[in-house]
Amino acid sequence: MRKPMKLTDLINAIIQIMVDTGFAEGTIRIYRGIFSRLQKLADSRKEEVYSTNLGLVFIADTNHPETNEYCHSRYCYHCRIIRFIESFIRTGVVDWSINSGAPAESFKSQDFNTMFLKFDEMMLSRGLKTNTRDGYHRFVGYFLRYLSDKGYQSTHEIQNGDVVTFIVVVVQEHYSSTSLGSHVPGLKLFLQLTEHTQPFVKEIPVHLPKKHDILKVYNDQEYQRMIQYLENAPISSRDKTISFIALETGLRAVDICNLKLRDIDWEHNAICLIQEKTGKPLVLPLNESIGNSLADYLLNERPVSQSDYIFLRFEAPFAPIKSHAACYRILFRIANNAGVESNGRIYGTRITRHSTASRLLRQGVPLPVISEALGHSNPDNSMRYITTDDLKLAECTLPLPRGGECDVM
Known part of the structure; x- marks a missing residue:
């Protein structure tokens, strides 16, 4: 069996491929900085070789270091370089695609992983657009992470009030209340997957706050x-x-x-x-x-x-x-x-x-x-x-x- 490459060697190899492919110097400089974040995380965990768990922890680091608030561009960049690494390890070729969606999230609970996979398959079967699927996937991922943090191992353990409390928490940590309306339908679809989660759909607020500003235009x-x-x-x-x-x-x-x-x-x-x-x-x-x-x-x-x-x-x-x-x-x-x-x-x-x-x-x-x-x-x-x-x-x-x-x- 081939010995796995060290993370530093993986990073250097991918950056060299970027240079050989003709990426702009500014673009390479940006990715060097993001790879450096990953290397610092690995060093803090005393890990020399890349692992899926290391990648998941890196992707979960979505808050801006100065504001400590969710930063979507940080999330996207972290997802992208993990995809670079995993595609290179798997095939020897780097997947440069931009909108391939987030790498699959993994939970300790097998029930959560199974439900999450069924949810993604259901969205595909319904023909939902890529951007919609990615938004719903991320939102439901936060919900399952919230349940995991509560110590739940199965969706059978969901209790009255959990959905409402999650919505309050997710507004504080990841979304503004006015942008929530475009993501909550994904949670509703997820809860409708099984009979035991269906009753909790009623906890989702019917009317979410919306801003109705006078539209600003160019004269x-x-x-x-x-x-x-x-x-x-x-x-x-x-x-x-x-x-x-x-x-x-x-x-x-x-x-x-x-x-x-x-x-x-x-x-x-x-x-x-x-x-x-x-x-x-x-x-x-x-x-x-x-x-x-x-x-x-x-x-x-x-x-x-x-x-x-x-x-x-x-x-x-x-x-x-x-x-x-x-x-x-x-x-x-x-x-x-x-x-x-x-x-x-x-x-x-x-x-x-x-x-x-x-x-x-x-x-x-x-x-x-x-x-x-x-x-x-x-x-x-x-x-x-x-x-x-x-x-x-x-x-x-x-x-x-x-x-x-x-x-x-």
Whole structure:
């Protein structure tokens, strides 16, 4: 049997493969720092050889050292380098993929491991999207970890109040109360797996707190400033195309990342896609600014690749851009370089989507048409964009009674 490599040798081998593959120096520097965290953890545990348990402990270290609060980017980086190591040990080849989901979590309780596996299989059988599965998987993993910390060995030991208490704890440690609504359905699905856990579904709150802020958007002057910057600035055609698509169509980041070469209908000047969030088809106009920058990117800048995805990374191994963060960084640079101040607003495709709807509304486009252009599954979703238009809001207010017309109580 081949003697296992020391962790230091594994790390050095993977970093050398990164260098040989052509990863950017900045990217390698980031991963060196993360590998260093893993090495320090191994040293503190007096472990020279990588083990699955070491990897799980490293992945569980998700809190930022300064704030001691959950840091999602830290979690993702830790998952990624553990996948690098485990794929290299298993096959001799490093799995560079970005969205492969989190490595399987392991519990001391065999019952928990079995239930967790059944839950993942159930999500796959239902055809849930990858991002949804990853979110549910992580949330249910926290729940099982919470039960393990209570000393439970089986889901048969769950008692009244455990689900409610877990939700309180998970809000304090990992999630804001306003983001909980998108993860709790995963816990509900998990509890519905067996008859003995089904009764605890009723402990999940029916109404979770939600924020209903007035949507913040780019005004017409800011929009024009960014368009002019894109038209004149010496930036990459890839980033220019992504920005034009986001600003002029309001397309979601996940759908921009998922665009494939076959989605572009050059003959009819259209972009035809199936939306990731709704699963519904959407046809968008391929206007002059998007079409010209896209053609320039495909002909002169896009790396040679067998990938069907349009937008690829500039560094080897030239993987598709598959994360919201990539779109966020591109749009942040564009807005910042165009002189558009944030003023408390978020960057990324969320604000460009809201801004597109708001701009169409100001131009007098009916809400049902806006809803169709944005690919909403429910036309009523467009109603929230009224909050971005002061004139529309004014039309919705009730007139104040004139002096003397108020009833005296």
